[in-house]
Amino acid sequence: MEELDIRLMKGNEAMAEAAIQAKCDAYFGYPITPQSEVLEYLSREMPGRYGIPLQAESEVASINMVYGAAGAGKRVMTSSSSPGFSLMMEGISYIASAQLPCLLVNVNRGGPGLGTIQPSQGDYFQATKGGGHGDYHLIVLAPNSVQEMADFVFLGFELADKYRNPVCMLSDGAIGQMMERVVFKKREVPAIKKDWATTGKTKDRERNIITSLFIQPEKMEQVNLSLNKKYEEISKNEVRYEEIFTDDAEYLIVAYGLSSRISHKTVILAREKGIKLGLLRPITLYPYPYKRLNELANKLKGILTLELNAGQMIEDVKLSVEGKVPVWHYGRMGGIIPSPEEVLENFEKLAKIK
Amino acid sequence: MLTGEKDCIIEDGEVYELVYEKPLTTLTGTRMHYCPGCGHSTAHKVLAEVIEELGIQEQTIGVAPVGCSVFAYDYLNIDMQEAAHGRATAVATGIKRVLPDKYVFTYQGDGDLAAIGTAETIHSINRGENIMIIFINNAVYGMTSGQMAPTTLVGMKSTTSPYGRDADFAGMPIKVSELIAPLKGAFYVTRHSVHTPGNVRKLKKAITNGFKYQQLKKGVTFIEVISNCPSNWKMTPVKSNEFIEKEMLPYYPLGDIKLPSKEDLAGLK
Numbered sequence: 001m002e003e004l005d006i007r008l009m010k011g012n013e014a015m016a017e018a019a020i021q022a023k024c025d026a027y028f029g030y031p032i033t034p035q036s037e038v039l040e041y042l043s044r045e046m047p048g049r050y051g052i053p054l055q056a057e058s059e060v061a062s063i064n065m066v067y068g069a070a071g072a073g074k075r076v077m078t079s080s081s082s083p084g085f086s087l088m089m090e091g092i093s094y095i096a097s098a099q100l101p102c103l104l105v106n107v108n109r110g111g112p113g114l115g116t117i118q119p120s121q122g123d124y125f126q127a128t129k130g131g132g133h134g135d136y137h138l139i140v141l142a143p144n145s146v147q148e149m150a151d152f153v154f155l156g157f158e159l160a161d162k163y164r165n166p167v168c169m170l171s172d173g174a175i176g177q178m179m180e181r182v183v184f185k186k187r188e189v190p191a192i193k194k195d196w197a198t199t200g201k202t203k204d205r206e207r208n209i210i211t212s213l214f215i216q217p218e219k220m221e222q223v224n225l226s227l228n229k230k231y232e233e234i235s236k237n238e239v240r241y242e243e244i245f246t247d248d249a250e251y252l253i254v255a256y257g258l259s260s261r262i263s264h265k266t267v268i269l270a271r272e273k274g275i276k277l278g279l280l281r282p283i284t285l286y287p288y289p290y291k292r293l294n295e296l297a298n299k300l301k302g303i304l305t306l307e308l309n310a311g312q313m314i315e316d317v318k319l320s321v322e323g324k325v326p327v328w329h330y331g332r333m334g335g336i337i338p339s340p341e342e343v344l345e346n347f348e349k350l351a352k353i354k
Numbered sequence: 355m356l357t358g359e360k361d362c363i364i365e366d367g368e369v370y371e372l373v374y375e376k377p378l379t380t381l382t383g384t385r386m387h388y389c390p391g392c393g394h395s396t397a398h399k400v401l402a403e404v405i406e407e408l409g410i411q412e413q414t415i416g417v418a419p420v421g422c423s424v425f426a427y428d429y430l431n432i433d434m435q436e437a438a439h440g441r442a443t444a445v446a447t448g449i450k451r452v453l454p455d456k457y458v459f460t461y462q463g464d465g466d467l468a469a470i471g472t473a474e475t476i477h478s479i480n481r482g483e484n485i486m487i488i489f490i491n492n493a494v495y496g497m498t499s500g501q502m503a504p505t506t507l508v509g510m511k512s513t514t515s516p517y518g519r520d521a522d523f524a525g526m527p528i529k530v531s532e533l534i535a536p537l538k539g540a541f542y543v544t545r546h547s548v549h550t551p552g553n554v555r556k557l558k559k560a561i562t563n564g565f566k567y568q569q570l571k572k573g574v575t576f577i578e579v580i581s582n583c584p585s586n587w588k589m590t591p592v593k594s595n596e597f598i599e600k601e602m603l604p605y606y607p608l609g610d611i612k613l614p615s616k617e618d619l620a621g622l623k
């Protein structure tokens with residue numbers, strides 16, 4: 001019988017450990033709270049096990065190192081937190097255009113500006129609607145446990161390679177910092193053929209070029225169209241979400257990451273009071289579960305989004321339900337985490353149940 | 355005239371003796387977009403010749419910058435990546451760290467390398483990345499049509515220093531080679547130019563060294579090339595070469611700035 005590898009770890013450490021097990025060839029990063037453990041863990045653990053950990057001079061440098069190493073056909077990642085992730089935006093746009101598979105982790109903290117080191121979900125728009133310049137999308141995964149911070153490293157690399165697209169794991173300061181049980185399963189990491197990578201032009205092929213420059217308008221538009229086709233394909237195949245008590249739900253909370261954990265508790269409290277509340281947790285923020293939410297809306301009286309921001313994902317929920325039901329937002333900011341009771345109370349007020 | 359001993363080519367019915375040939379496998383043959391007389395074309399050609407003569411086409415990966423040479427990959431028949439403005443050495447770091455046995459070089463202008471990319475330049479050299487940096491210093495932002503560069507000479511006119519560069523206002527032009535040479539990660543630092551055939555030959559030797567020294571894995575080889583930009587300097591190509599001689603070289607003197615010692619070079623093939 002296979003022995004289970006069970007550990008008690010921080011989300012950030014679990015993510016770093018998963019990177020080694022997923023045979024991440026190189027990690028490039030710059031320290032920033034609340035995710036500095038990633039670079040620290042990898043600096044300690046990668047040598048002698050697998051991969052190269054390199055501390056860059058800035059997030060601008062890290063993301064461009066990711067570009068170079070991903071373009072050379074290797075499995076690479078970086079991680080940061082909000083201000084650092086903002087610095088990477090130009091590079092991410094280049095990576096999306098050049099179609100380089102890689103994993104980019106944002107352990108979201110409060111902003112705008114230097115903000116606070118406490119958890120936040122204020123970077124939802126940045127992660128899901130572009131962030132950098134031009135028409136592009138990242139595949140965005142939102143873990144809500146230490147286990148998922150590890151699992152989504154494997155999933156993230158898999159999706160990145162499958163679609164030649166950068167994948168963003170949008171976590172937050174709480175999921176990154178808290179300690180939980182995490183199980184590492186033995187997994188085979190398949191070798192991926194990357195015949196487009198710059199590994200040195202051999203005689204049997206044309207030279208490979210990694211670029212995001214398409215100066216002729218006709219060519220640029222074709223690139224845009226083919227990117228869009230890819231995003232449609234991703235939207236068709238990769239929507240992931242979790243449902244809790246949605247079968248008989250009259251009301252629904254939509255929440256991801258840390259908020260979904262609070263909401264889960266709120267749902268249980270509501271059920272104890274006889275309120276038929278359910279939860280839909282988007283696991284992929286891009287692509288978003290528009291269709292499922294639209295179906296659910298047919299039998300709902302209202303939807304609450306719980307977000308640790310001023311109301312960002314609520315726009316996608318509204319797009320999903322096409323005005324069929326009222327959609328309310330409740331959120332706290334600045335790193336303040338609402339209790340399940342606080343959420344329930346505000347839900348009852350908004351839904352006029354009290 | 356035909357001697358019967360050397361290679362000949364026939365063009366339009368005439369037989370010519372072949373005295374010079376462009377590198378055939380390392381240049382794509384695509385017509386370069388550079389302005390007449392621009393030093394970039396010469397530098398590209400020399401680079402291609404060296405790759406061809408060293409026989410390292412299969413092991414070489416280049417990084418193009420943002421600047422006039424953004425399309426370098428259209429002309430050089432090798433695997434290449436096009437970096438964001440200023441980030442070429444970070445991209446090269448990424449490549450070299452995961453493919454340590456390949457030859458990796460960047461090719462960058464002065465705006466790219468010494469303004470927007472200064473941090474990446476300094477830190478990649480300080481880490482002693484085993485890459486070659488070819489630094490084309492034409493004292494101007496060529497691609498965006500003639501703005502002041504960090505290397506624009508004092509008094510030199512550009513579209514953003516229309517009365518001539520005022521050192522009190524804009525600072526002195528940066529001597530990048532002298533600035534980075536003291537860093538331990540800089541293994542070989544040398545300055546050349548493309549304004550005379552003799553200097554082009556010296557540049558070729560330097561680029562050859564720049565590649566070869568990568569085998570030793572002892573740090574960056576940095577080759578500055580003083581280059582002309584007739585269009586933005588608003589001069590004929592001939593006058594621009596004179597400008598290099600009279601104005602550029604007194605401030606940016608040619609020659610080796612840092613040479614590896616004999617012991618450093620032990621084991622070089």
Ligand SMILES: Cc1ncc(C[n+]2csc(CCOP(=O)(O)OP(=O)(O)O)c2C)c(N)n1
Pocket residue numbers: 420421422423439462463464465466467490492494495496497498503
């Ligand atoms: C982030 C960013 N800022 C500005 C530009 C515009 N830009 C393109 S090339 C260039 C200057 C290039 O000058 P240099 O590096 O000296 O190279 P040259 O064209 O002279 O060869 C600038 C400012 C850009 N492409 N990206």
